Amino acid sequence: xxxxxxxxxxxxxxxxxxxxxxxxxxxxxxxxxxxxxxxxxxxxxxxxxxxxxxxxxxxxxxxxxxxxxxxxxxxxxxxxxxxxxxxxxxxxxxxxxxxxxxxxxxxxxxxxxxxxxxxxxxxxxxxxxxxxxxxxxxxxxxxxxxxxxxxxxxxxxxxxxxxxxxxxxxxxxxxx
Numbered sequence: 001x002x003x004x005x006x007x008x009x010x011x012x013x014x015x016x017x018x019x020x021x022x023x024x025x026x027x028x029x030x031x032x033x034x035x036x037x038x039x040x041x042x043x044x045x046x047x048x049x050x051x052x053x054x055x056x057x058x059x060x061x062x063x064x065x066x067x068x069x070x071x072x073x074x075x076x077x078x079x080x081x082x083x084x085x086x087x088x089x090x091x092x093x094x095x096x097x098x099x100x101x102x103x104x105x106x107x108x109x110x111x112x113x114x115x116x117x118x119x120x121x122x123x124x125x126x127x128x129x130x131x132x133x134x135x136x137x138x139x140x141x142x143x144x145x146x147x148x149x150x151x152x153x154x155x156x157x158x159x160x161x162x163x164x165x166x167x168x169x170x171x172x173x174x175x176x
Contacts, residue, residue, distance in 0.1 A: 001033040003041045004052040006089045013050045014090055015137040018057045021071050024113035028058070032069050032111055035060045044089045045127045048134030051090050059131040063124045073108035073132055082122070086130060086140045087150065095156070096144030100126045 007013060021028060031054060039047040039062050049058040059070045080102030087095045104125045107117050120128045130140055141147055149157040 077105035
């Protein structure tokens with residue numbers, strides 16, 4: 001198991017519709033093991049194969065509910081809506097506000113090719129939707145209603161307009 005390089009926005013593979021996995025073999029198992037190592041080393045909630053330069057419908061999700069491997073996943077049911085912040089290992093230094101379903105049901109295959117169904121809710125559902133979007137060449141920035149810069153600790157960095165607005169507001173309050 002080795003850590004892989006995470007490609008960044010601008011790499012054409014992030015905009016590809018990925019190929020279906022047909023061979024459930026040692027090569028796939030090695031890819032999944034490397035993806036697990038990589039997502040944990042990067043402190044992410046999930047990772048899709050195109051993020052490490054691989055054209056395959058393979059995703060890993062690492063959330064409070066556990067670690068999951070999804071091969072050829074498809075969402076067949078969604079319910080509700082949640083709006084919240086998202087980041088991406090392939091979009092360093094940014095975060096955005098994105099609407100996602102509150103609940104999803106998906107069908108997928110495991111590393112041996114066995115078919116499974118799963119229900120995800122809350123942050124787990126958000127992570128699943130985010131990672132599955134990668135398999136169709138979609139980034140969270142395509143869906144975000146707002147995108148902003150973040151620092152190394154993940155805190156929002158005020159842009160110049162925000163800072164100027166606060167400065168003016170503070171001056172107005174102080175002068176009253």
